[in-house]
Structures are given as C-alpha cells and as structure tokens.
Amino acid sequence: MLKNMQSEVKLTRIPISEAKFPHPFPIGLEYSAPARGHWTIAHVALSLPQAHLIYVCPKGCLRGVVLTAAELGVSDRFSTIEVSEENVLEGDMEDQVINGVGHIIEELPEKPPAILVFTSCIHQFLGIDLHLVYDTLRTNHPDIQFTDCYMNPIMRKGKWNPDQKMRRQLYTLLKPAPLDKKSINIIGNDFPLDHSSDLYRLLAENGYLIREVASSKDYAAYQKMATSVLAITTRAPAIAAGKYMKIKFGQQHLHLPFSYDYQEISQNLQKLSDQLGLDYQPDPQLIQRCEKALAKAHQIIGNTPIAIDYTFSSRSLGLARLLLAHGFNVKTVYIDEFEEEDKVDIAALQKLAPQLELRPTIDVGMRAAPRGSQEKVLALGQKAAYFLDSCYFVNIVEGAGLYGFDGICRLAEEMIAAFQTPKDTKSLIQIKGLNWGCGCI
Numbered sequence: 154m155l156k157n158m159q160s161e162v163k164l165t166r167i168p169i170s171e172a173k174f175p176h177p178f179p180i181g182l183e184y185s186a187p188a189r190g191h192w193t194i195a196h197v198a199l200s201l202p203q204a205h206l207i208y209v210c211p212k213g214c215l216r217g218v219v220l221t222a223a224e225l226g227v228s229d230r231f232s233t234i235e236v237s238e239e240n241v242l243e244g245d246m247e248d249q250v251i252n253g254v255g256h257i258i259e260e261l262p263e264k265p266p267a268i269l270v271f272t273s274c275i276h277q278f279l280g281i282d283l284h285l286v287y288d289t290l291r292t293n294h295p296d297i298q299f300t301d302c303y304m305n306p307i308m309r310k311g312k313w314n315p316d317q318k319m320r321r322q323l324y325t326l327l328k329p330a331p332l333d334k335k336s337i338n339i340i341g342n343d344f345p346l347d348h349s350s351d352l353y354r355l356l357a358e359n360g361y362l363i364r365e366v367a368s369s370k371d372y373a374a375y376q377k378m379a380t381s382v383l384a385i386t387t388r389a390p391a392i393a394a395g396k397y398m399k400i401k402f403g404q405q406h407l408h409l410p411f412s413y414d415y416q417e418i419s420q421n422l423q424k425l426s427d428q429l430g431l432d433y434q435p436d437p438q439l440i441q442r443c444e445k446a447l448a449k450a451h452q453i454i455g456n457t458p459i460a461i462d463y464t465f466s467s468r469s470l471g472l473a474r475l476l477l478a479h480g481f482n483v484k485t486v487y488i489d490e491f492e493e494e495d496k497v498d499i500a501a502l503q504k505l506a507p508q509l510e511l512r513p514t515i516d517v518g519m520r521a522a523p524r525g526s527q528e529k530v531l532a533l534g535q536k537a538a539y540f541l542d543s544c545y546f547v548n549i550v551e552g553a554g555l556y557g558f559d560g561i562c563r564l565a566e567e568m569i570a571a572f573q574t575p576k577d578t579k580s581l582i583q584i585k586g587l588n589w590g591c592g593c594i
Contacts, residue, residue, distance in 0.1 A: 165518040170507035172499065175491045183515040188535035188582040190550045191464040192343050194319040195221045196586040198269050198302060199230065200343070201323060203372040205265035207257060209234040209250055210273040210304060218271075218304070224585050230265075232257045236275055246281045251289050258294060266372040267298040267326050274305045300325045313393055321394040323366060327379040329402055338381040339365045340398065341391020344554035351422060351439065351557035352385075352409065359431055383428065387411045387556065388467050389492050410494055411467055411552055413475040415440050418557045439558040446565035447479045454481065454572050458530045460541055462487035462514065465534030466552050470498035472533070475561070477506050484530075485510040487537050512540070531572050535582045544575040 167177060195218050198206055208218050208231075215233050222231035234253035240246055254270060270290070272283065283301060290299050302322050305315060313321070320341045337356055339346050345368040346353050356363055369375040383405045384398035395406035407428055409421040419435050426433030459481055463469045470491075473483045488511060491499065502509055513519060514536050525542035532538035538546035547567045549555075555563055 165516055165522050166510055166512045168507060169486075169499065169502050169509040169511055172491075172503075172511055174496065174499065177491065177511055178489065178513040178516055182517040184517045184520045186514055186519065186536055186539050188464070188539040189585045190535045190548070190582060192551065192586050193221065194271075194302070194304065194315050196225075197316075197319050197323065197343065198271075199225065199227055200366055201267065201269070201326075201372075202369050202375060203265055204267040204269055204326075205230055205232065205261065206269050206271065207232045207234065207254055208271045208273075208304060209236060209253065209276070210271070211236045211275060214273055214304065221585055236273070241275070241279065246276060246279060247286050250281075250286050251293070254290055255293060258297070264297060267300070269300055269302045269322070271302045271304045273303070277305060298326045314390075317390045317393050320391050321397050324378070324394055324397060324401075326375075327402065328376060330376075330379040332382045332403065333362075333380045334382050335360055336362045336364060336377070336381040338378050338384045338398065338404065339363060339387070340378075340384050341386050341388055341394045342367060342554070343551045346387075346556055347554040347559070347563075349563075350555065350559045351418070352387075352425070353556075354559075355422060355425065355431070355433070359429070361429075383407060385409055385425070388551075389494055390467075411556060413468060413471040413561060415443070415558075422557070443558050443561045443565075444479075446562040447475075450565040450568050451480050453569050454531060456482045457572065458482050458484040458526070458528060460485040460487065460530055460532050460537040460543075462532075462534035462536040462540075463489065464536055464550050465547070466549075467492075468494065468498070469534075470495050470502060472564075473509065474498050474501055474505065477502070477509075483509065485512055485537070485541075487512050487514050487534070487540065489513050489515050514540075531568065533568070538578050539582055542578070544578050545571055546576060546578065547571040548576065548581055 164178060208215060212235055215235060219233065222228045234249065236249070240249050250270070254268070258264065272281070287299055287301060300322055303315060303318055324340065342365065345365050346363070353363060364378045364381055366375060379402055381404055384395050386392055386395040386406070386408045388411060392408055395408060398404045399406040405428065407425065409425060410417070412418050412421065423433055459476060461469050461473055461483065466472050469486055469488055473486050476483050486509065519540070522540070524540060529545060530541045530543045532541055532543045532546035534546070535548065535550070549567065
C-alpha cells in the first residue's frame with residue numbers, strides 16, 4: 154500500500170533536554186541536503202598523493218564518484234570497472250576485478266606507485282574472494298602497492314563505518330621503517346593542522362617534524378610517515394587508524410580530541426608533553442586571548458541568533474556550549490547522532506540551555522521543512538546556512554585545520570567576518586569537497 158509521506162508528521166526538532174544518546178531522532182528513510190562541502194571517502198582517498206583510484210561498482214553507484222572526480226579535475230587519477238548483471242550471473246566477479254585492474258594499468262600513461270581498489274556491497278553480498286583478488290594483483294604487478302577500500306553503504310551501522318574504514322586504509326600502504334624519535338604523525342584529518350595552532354607550535358618549537366597525508370607533496374613523503382615515533386589523532390573517526398599505526402609500525406598512539414573546552418585543551422597539551430618528556434607550562438595568556446577574541450565577536454554579533462551544524466566541526470555541541478557560556482544567542486544545532494565525546498557537552502547543555510533546539514539534517518521530514526528565518530541568522534556550517542537560507546555563514550567543514558586556543562581565536566575572527574559580509578550561499582554550498590587539495594579555510 155502506498156503512503157503519502159507529505160502528510161506524515163515528522164519529528165524534526167526537539168529541545169536538548171529531551172535528547173537521547175546516541176540517536177536523538179528516529180532512524181529511517183533519509184534525505185540528503187544539497188550542501189555538498191563535506192568530504193566523502195573519495196575525497197579522503199584522493200588526498201593520497203600520486204595514488205590511482207579504481208572503483209568496481211554497478212553503474213548507479215559509479216555515477217556519484219565519477220562526478221566527484223570530474224568536479225575536482227582529477228579524472229586522470231580515477232578509473233572505473235562496471236559490474237553488470239552478466240557478471241553476477243556468470244560468477245566471474247574475481248576475474249573481472251583482476252583483469253579489469255590489469256587492463257587499466259596497461260592503459261595508464263604512467264604506472265602509479267599505489268592503487269586503491271574500491272569494491273562495493275554487491276561483492277560482499279556475493280561472497281567474492283577478496284584475498285584471492287589482492288594476492289593475484291600483487292603477484293601480477295609487484296612494482297605497485299594495492300590496498301582494499303570499500304564503497305559499501307551497508308557498513309554504516311557496523312563496527313566501522315565507511316569513513317572510519319577509509320581513514321584507516323589510507324595508512325595500510327606504508328612500508329615498515331626504522332622509527333625517527335623526532336618525527337610525529339597527525340593522522341586521520343582532512344586538512345593539515347594549522348601551523349599557528351598550539352599543538353603544532355608545541356611540537357615544532359621542540360624540534361619535531363610533523364607529518365600528515367594532507368601535507369605530503371608526493372608518495373615518497375607519504376611513506377616517511379612510517380618512520381614517526383608517535384601517531385596523534387584529533388578526531389574520533391581516526392582512532393582506528395591510530396591503533397593500526399601502533400600495531401603495524403610500533404608507533405605510540407595518542408588521541409588528543411578536538412575541543413572547545415579550555416581545560417580539555419590544556420589537558421591535551423599536557424598529555425602530549427608527558428608522552429614526549431617535554432617541560433610544558435600552561436600559558437594563561439592563551440586563555441586571555443580567547444576571552445578577548447570571543448568578547449570582541451560578541452560585541453559585534455550581539456544577540457543575533459546562531460545556528461551550528463555537525464559538518465562545521467566534529468564537536469558542534471562543544472562549540473555551542475562555548476558560545477552560550479560567552480553570551481552568544483545559539484538557537485539551533487543541526488545534528489543527526491551523537492558520538493561518545495559528546496556526552497559531557499550534552500550533559501552540560503541540558504543544564505546550561507535546556508531549550509537549545511536540535512534538528513536533524515538527514516531525516517526525510519527535513520525535505521519539506523520550512524526554509525529561512527524572519528531575522529538575520531549567523532550560520533556556522535553549510536547545512537545550517539542551507540536550512541535557514543542565510544547568506545551570513547562561516548564556510549568551514551570539519552574544523553578546517555583549526556585546533557586548540559588558537560583555533561578558538563581564529564574562529565571568532567571568522568564569525569565576525571561572516572556576520573559582516575554576506576555570501577552567495579547557493580553557489581558556495583554546491584562545491585563538492587570544500588577546499589579539497591589546498592587544506593586552507
């Protein structure tokens with residue numbers, strides 16, 4: 154029986170006081186808002202310099218990744234193998250991958266040092282022997298490194314979702330090497346850690362070389378990441394990658410979560426210093442700088458309503474907590490699910506601002522939800538800007554390399570600029586993979 158979804162009453166807003174962990178909204182049919190700046194597994198994989206990507210999928214699945222490569226202007230680093238009904242019926246899926254990859258390699262103008270092969274859910278449904286596939290590829294092409302990657306939506310509710318898995322697989326091509334005690338990895342981030350950040354400066358000022366995939370100029374520079382003595386993660390989806398670096402290469406793993414809480418930021422810097430044996434002394438002026446920057450932003454922005462979405466920062470609730478504590482009028486946070494690191498912020502916000510509105514971004518009810526606002530709204534993130542039809546927004550995804558006290562100061566500056574200067578929202582949010590390839594704001 155057909156059901157009229159337009160008449161269905163959907164729960165598309167709740168106060169944070171009623172939010173349940175980890176899913177504040179029911180799981181069901183999903184909607185994708187046309188705010189496209191957030192990164193996908195294709196963007197993450199393409200950040201590996203000189204690597205070639207091959208997607209093995211049915212035609213419908215290939216459409217999106219083909220368009221991604223075309224929009225980024227990197228079609229030369231990207232190939233596809235189409236899985237048809239005939240392949241399914243013939244049962245030659247292993248041969249199709251092996252022979253298809255071999256043919257692509259023959260046609261490439263230059264052999265890449267590494268190839269990332271993406272299989273899809275149909276290979277899992279049919280029980281394809283991936284061990285055979287990759288063993289054969291490595292035997293047939295010994296001068297190329299291969300790793301297994303997955304464009305598999307059924308992984309979303311499993312142990313690792315596609316994003317976590319991709320960030321881990323990005324480091325499986327590294328070759329074991331002697332460790333360098335003055336070399337440290339920052340892993341799992343889309344953007345390079347900003348050089349002015351407290352974490353980066355602490356390491357650099359003590360003579361450490363910081364390595365990241367996002368700042369690696371070529372494949373040889375990427376391989377140097379195997380020599381680092383410590384792997385630092387700042388985002389929860391990268392923790393699996395950090396554990397892999399510890400097991401595979403003997404690197405110590407330290408998770409220093411991205412945060413807007415002064416105490417947690419200081420604890421992260423202290424934890425890093427203890428790990429490396431550094432004499433770290435907290436600088437009270439760093440907090441004073443944050444207070445002055447936030448006070449200046451509040452003086453300009455005043456009581457203007459503010460909305461935040463989860464693509465802006467991995468700690469969107471922590472950001473709401475910081476701004477509310479400093480007098481800003483944060484009205485709405487767009488978020489679909491909570492992470493473990495959100496628990497402290499949820500509890501604090503339920504006391505500080507129990508009526509703070511939470512709204513989903515993927516619930517099908519948001520497709521028909523009213524757009525716009527009767528008053529000027531400052532949006533932090535593309536999805537918030539889209540749903541509120543605001544031209545005043547900070548165009549950042551995934552934190553954009555900002556971190557720590559310095560990150561808070563720079564964020565305050567970005568908020569002032571966004572409040573004072575309107576943007577062409579419709580044009581900007583259609584750009585897929587914001588700042589891919591440059592690592593800048």
